[in-house]
Amino acid sequence: MPELATSVVAAVRKQSDIAIGNVVGSNVFNVLGIWGAGSIVSPLYAPGISMMDYWMMIIFTVLLLPLLYTGRFLHRVEGAFLLGLYGIYLFILRPQ
Known part of the structure; x- marks a missing residue:
């Protein structure tokens, strides 16, 4: 939710670089950081x-x-x- 709020505020202020960077950066961190650390603790299945x-x-x-x-x-x-x-x-x- 914080990423969404930040992206919306950046888009309203016509700062699309920040909006796109925030979404992409958050997704990359979640996939590589959070899922990676979680899979070390316990294997993940989808x-x-x-x-x-x-x-x-x-x-x-x-x-x-x-x-x-x-x-x-x-x-x-x-x-x-x-x-x-x-x-x-x-x-x-x-x-x-």
Whole structure:
């Protein structure tokens, strides 16, 4: 929650660098630091994550890199495109 509040305040103040850096930095620390330390204490299992989920993470990352590389700015149309793809992914995952 603190990361969300900081990112919202930074976005309102038109400081998108801080907002993006805060979210990315927090996620990287949580994955590498918290999960890493937790897995030393006790092995972690994620039975709900399938190979499709891993492939979707890779695909979204590959799609995001060229969008951010051109001018290092994500336009609304590009964000809407990624959000639409995520919606399609969630639609595919919905229970039958």
